[in-house]
Amino acid sequence: MIPLQSYHPVAEDSSNHISxxxxxxxxxxxxxxxxxxxxxxxxxxxxxxxxxxxxxxHLEYEAHVSMASKMIAAILKEATSRWYLNIAIAQHRTGKLEVGESAVIVVTGSAHRKEAYAANRFIIDKIKHEVPIWKCEYLADGTKEWGGNCNCGVVNGEW
Amino acid sequence: MKVQVFAVLKDHFDKEFEVHANISNAQELKNFLIQSRPETKNILNNCRFAVDDEFVEMNFKLKIDDTIAIIPPSSGG
Structure with a gap:
């Protein structure tokens, strides 16, 4: 009998969640x-x-890298056990980002789509609200704004 | 003790600095920082403090060789 293997190629490497x-x-x-x-x-x-x-x-993202990596790893672990995921990957970018670049990617895989969608939503919402990562928006008028679009008061993910 | 600040707090403090005042817990550190930069009061009141990659309560006892990270509300994604 072939043992069941869980397959989280990226999730296992906690240093890889912040890039x-x-x-x-x-x-x-x-x-x-x-x-x-x-x-x-x-x-x-x-x-x-x-x-x-x-x-x-453009935007700049900053993170408390070691803390953010550990917290994303924990969120992926929680989602994996809650929705029986076969795949749980999340990476967040830091540094300067141009319009159209990916700031964060979450990949979930499960037997059926309902769990994969729900887990994906859970993971991205948790990352946005809880993980120590910050966005600075650079505006066309030359000013900058920290933490724009931060919906930290909203915890149910409806924005 | 060493203090690390992030995001908007870097507009008010060095990213990393030493504090030599007689401070015993996280609340005292916060009070000390507000006293030295009163304009950061509202920001600091919305921040959480972390030591060794874990959030701590404000009554957390600080040691002289601790590094304290001050974490503003997240705005990732």
Missing amino acids: AAPLDPVALISLAHHPKAGAIVLFSGEVRDSNLGKQVT
Whole structure:
């Protein structure tokens, strides 16, 4: 009998959850295949060219890297056991990001789509609200704003 | 003790600095920082403090060789 193996290629490496290098959604989805997983969901949070009516030229993300890595690893572990995931991957970018780049990617895989979608939503919401990562928006008028679009008062994920 | 600040707090403090005052817990450290930069009061009141990658309560006893990270509300994603 072949033992069941859980397959979390990225989740096992907690140093890999925070990346100063550009994120690669195609590479991540190519890792995300599992014989027990009939549904794979990939979420990419991307840099928009505007926020609250103001034109954004670029963003910078900063993280408390060691803490953020550990917290993302714990969130993936919690989601994996709650939704019986076969695949749970999350990476958040740091540094300067241009419009259209991925700031955060979450990949979930499970037997059926309901769990993969629910777990993916849970993971991205937790990352946004709890993990020590901060966004600074650089605006077209030359000013900057820390923590724009921070919805920390909202905990149910409805924004 | 060493203090690390992040995000908006870097507009008010060095990213990393030493505090030599007689401080015994996280609340006292916060009070000390507010006293030295009163304009950061509202920000610091919304921050959490962490030692060794774990959030701590404000009554957490600080040691002289601790590094305290001051964590503003998250705005990732």
